[in-house]
Amino acid sequence: MSTELTMTLEVFRYHPETDSEPRFQAYEVPYDEDWVVLDALNWIKDHVDGSLTHRWSCRMGVCGSCGMMVNGDPKLTCAVFLKDYYPRPIKVEPLVNFPVERDLVVSLDGFMDKLEAVKPYIIRGDVNDTSGGEYLQSPAELAQYKQYSMCINCMLCYAACPVAGHEDEFLGPAALALGHRYNKDSRDQGQAERLDVMLVGEAIWGCTFVGECTVVCPKHVDPAGAIQQAKAVGAQEFFKRFVAPKGAGV
Amino acid sequence: MSGRYHRPHGWAWFLERPGYIRFMVRELTSFFVAGYLIVLLVTLGRLGGGEAAFAEWLNALSGPGWMLAHVVALIAAVWHSITWFGAVPQAMPMYLGEKKLPAPLAAVVMGYGPWLTVTAVIVWWVLR
Structure with a gap:
């Protein structure tokens, strides 16, 4: 036996x-x-x-x-x-x-659409101009976004987020954290394009800071923190529009 | 049969994880804070109504029901403050060069420190 x-x-x-x-x-x-x-x-x-x-x-x-x-x-x-x-x-x-x-x-379809929407890659206006060499970055500049670059798109954060389950318009923790990751990258120039997507409707404002996305993240990305920081940037940009000249950009 | 299965969402979603319950408690404490502010506004209104009206209002507030309400509101306000100060390092991380300030220290620098300072100034101003 x-x-x-x-x-x-x-x-x-x-x-x-x-x-x-x-x-x-x-x-x-x-x-x-x-x-x-x-x-x-x-x-x-x-x-x-x-x-x-x-x-x-x-x-x-x-x-x-x-x-x-x-x-x-x-x-x-x-x-x-x-x-x-x-x-x-x-x-x-x-x-x-x-x-x-x-x-x-x-099904990954909805998640992939949201991830694509935040343009999770470096956007530059001078992409074809290599005369300046590499885009240099200091360790302090790297530290600003490194934690958020550890996301492996495992989607555990979406399963832990009650808003992601109830609000389709909400982009969700991983996509927003990755959008914020590139916004914080000193080599990137695409923040205005991303904020056009992130600040619409419930896309980011749906987050009520429950914080469970950060609790379950296996890579310690802290999506909840990234989202609150991105909200603060969004609020600043909203008020800047009243003082910056029209067409000055974000 | 074919197609994807969509799991239903129950109305009691906030009971599904301890973190959801903590979130709801944090959010609900704001009602007590708002309630206390209404009491404070009424108190100011009575103060504007003259000494007799104010004394009558203070007398009413000294009843056990109001005392209990104030204790509950105080506990709720303290808990609300603690949870939000705990969240500050996530929402506003502080960096010294490439090092992020540890969360407890950041909470003191940006939350508890200013809170205690303002409280001390108010206490000094009232008691001077």
């Missing part, structure tokens, strides 16, 4: 071809204190049920692919160990606040 320890994973299942509602399926998986939740999901897919669908790639907290709800908390499943839950069962669900494509896979 085997003495192998096991534990239970209750996994969210939804196959759009056959299911009108999701269901939970329980699996007994081997318990290994070195295993993370992603290892258990891969074991299920390899040994029990090949139809289980989930995203993953790097397995070391860099690619941001394996974000799921683990017992109600948004987590990178490659970074959360079975031993932290054993012997209690673990409930694994797709990230909340996103439409579910299949099982543990959510």
